[in-house]
Amino acid sequence: MPMxxxxxIxxxxxxxxxxxxxxxxxxTGRTADRFAFAAVQLASVGPFLLFSGPDEAVQRVAGVSATLTVADLAEAVDEAVAAGATVVMPAQPTPNGHRTVLRHPHxxxxEYVGP
Structure with a gap:
């Protein structure tokens, strides 16, 4: 079954x-959920992830176009790589599950997030 x-986001x-x-x-009619990652301040508001901070700190966040949530991260990575994506950052644990960063063939x- 396809991913x-x-x-x-x-x-x-x-x-x-x-x-x-x-x-x-x-x-969005939603309340912001604020958190920090390194020196970056973030807020999740509905389908938006807002972030601010010093240029050198936000480069890690700004280089990613969007966050894609998936039910099975390992399966999603395997399928994306089989279709031509490359792994920029391998899967690593986060407070809300796991994340990895992929570069699509184009x-x-x-960022992919999931359990």
């Missing part, structure tokens, strides 16, 4: 996270 992507760098959050909360870089 299924459960959701796509759009990533958006913002200059001022505190100023940006109310717009996205109003747009150049897009995506």
């Amino acid at each position: 299924k992507i459960d959701s796509v 759009a990533r958006q760098r913002v200059d001022d996270l505190d100023a940006a959050i109310p717009f996205y909360e109003r747009l 150049g897009g870089v995506y």
Whole structure:
């Protein structure tokens, strides 16, 4: 059975996270879930992942086009690689499961997250 992507999370760098959050909360009707990753401040608001921080810190986050959630991360990686994707960052644990970063054959870089 082919891999299924459960959701796509759009990533958006913002200059001022505190100023940006109310717009996205109003747009989505969802409350922001804030967290930090290294020196980057992030907020998950519905289908958006907002982030801000110093240029050198956000490069790790900004280089990824979107986050794709999948039910089976290992299967998704195997299928994507078999179809021509390359692994940029191998799977690693996170507080919410596991993540890996893949470069699709046409150049897009995506984070895959799943159990």
